Amino acid sequence: MDTSRGKHIASVGTVVPERTIIQAEAIEVIEKHYKGKISNESMELARRIFGHPSVKTRHIAINDPAFLINEDLDARIKRFTENALQLSCDASLSAMKTAGLKPQDITGIVVNTCTGYVCPGISTYIIEKLGLRRDIPAYDLVGAGCGGAVPNLNMSRALLDDRLGSAVLSVSVEICTAAFHMDDDISLIVSNAIFGDGASACVLWNRPQGIELLDCALIHAPEHREKIRFIHKNGQLINQLSADLPRVVGKVAAELVSRLLKKNGLLVADVKHWALHAGGENVINAVKDELGLTEPQVRWARKVLSEYGNISSPSAIFALKQILGSGIATGDWGIIVAFGAGMSAYACLFRKI
Numbered sequence: 001m002d003t004s005r006g007k008h009i010a011s012v013g014t015v016v017p018e019r020t021i022i023q024a025e026a027i028e029v030i031e032k033h034y035k036g037k038i039s040n041e042s043m044e045l046a047r048r049i050f051g052h053p054s055v056k057t058r059h060i061a062i063n064d065p066a067f068l069i070n071e072d073l074d075a076r077i078k079r080f081t082e083n084a085l086q087l088s089c090d091a092s093l094s095a096m097k098t099a100g101l102k103p104q105d106i107t108g109i110v111v112n113t114c115t116g117y118v119c120p121g122i123s124t125y126i127i128e129k130l131g132l133r134r135d136i137p138a139y140d141l142v143g144a145g146c147g148g149a150v151p152n153l154n155m156s157r158a159l160l161d162d163r164l165g166s167a168v169l170s171v172s173v174e175i176c177t178a179a180f181h182m183d184d185d186i187s188l189i190v191s192n193a194i195f196g197d198g199a200s201a202c203v204l205w206n207r208p209q210g211i212e213l214l215d216c217a218l219i220h221a222p223e224h225r226e227k228i229r230f231i232h233k234n235g236q237l238i239n240q241l242s243a244d245l246p247r248v249v250g251k252v253a254a255e256l257v258s259r260l261l262k263k264n265g266l267l268v269a270d271v272k273h274w275a276l277h278a279g280g281e282n283v284i285n286a287v288k289d290e291l292g293l294t295e296p297q298v299r300w301a302r303k304v305l306s307e308y309g310n311i312s313s314p315s316a317i318f319a320l321k322q323i324l325g326s327g328i329a330t331g332d333w334g335i336i337v338a339f340g341a342g343m344s345a346y347a348c349l350f351r352k353i
Helices: 023-034 040-050 073-099 122-130 149-159 186-194 222-227 245-263 281-291 295-308 315-326
Strands: 008-015 020-022 057-059 108-112 138-141 167-175 197-205 211-220 228-233 236-241 273-276 333-340 344-352
Touching: 008 073, 008 315, 020 023, 023 040, 023 186, 040 186, 057 197, 057 295, 073 122, 073 167, 073 197, 108 122, 108 149, 122 138, 122 167, 138 149, 149 167, 149 197, 149 211, 149 315, 149 333, 149 344, 186 236, 197 315, 211 245, 222 228, 222 236, 222 245, 245 281, 245 333, 245 344, 273 281, 273 295, 273 315, 281 295, 295 315, 315 333
Parallel strands: 108 138, 108 167, 273 333
Antiparallel strands: 008 197, 008 211, 020 057, 167 197, 211 344, 228 236, 333 344
């Protein structure tokens, strides 16, 4: 196993919009505005899904959720841009403060999102708003969907050089409400019932402090592309999810983790901490069963899902922060596992030093 690279996560910051919404309020909005517009069967299905106890609260980047119903595309991308920037900056400031760094100490930044597109990317807005140096490498990743935080971490650690002062921001931000749409489609009903907004930021550095990122792996399964993806309809992003998705995710994630562990001479039993993407109750269950994990090992994913919903790409980092905050002993092994559009899955092996 190669541990000579010395790339570490120094700190993690997570933020969500101030506006919270409980599931009872959310279904009231759906009933008020879509009664008679979607079938009775779809409405009854929505009531059951919104009433599932796995999600209790979410945070949304809009004060009145009723405004989502007729939000035009120009207003939507404006809302995405403003909120993605603010949440990204807040998460970054939190992570930098914990690491004891100032904006001028940052030597690179990588940002990923899948719920909106702006050009130039969000990274340049963050550089401007936070006063980061204007000569640092800055990259914006798109297309990885809910799995995007892990390839972001892998790219961010590649930006670290041998200088002791090297420090890179890895930012994941999603305004999932910017992809709101409702119709007689179970994909949309599920999406509207579980997705929320939020952002995460990690400071990566090469100091021997924090958790060491030892290896990352990925797997693409494009034969399952239609089971999890965004499609464009009338100029709008529409989420497409298959009822078979949990089974597929479980199988793909298990294959990925098996490869990563075998490469590093480890077994599932050696890994104490699992920062899983909170993709939904059935998805968490499928990954748990395929990997043979215990309920305590998936509790952080369940906690994130319950308190925030599925925040898309930041979800796995939210789970990681829960793990770090709960107490992690020196020498403990952990894995971050995320998956999303493609179908693609990503994993990162870490160890507390």
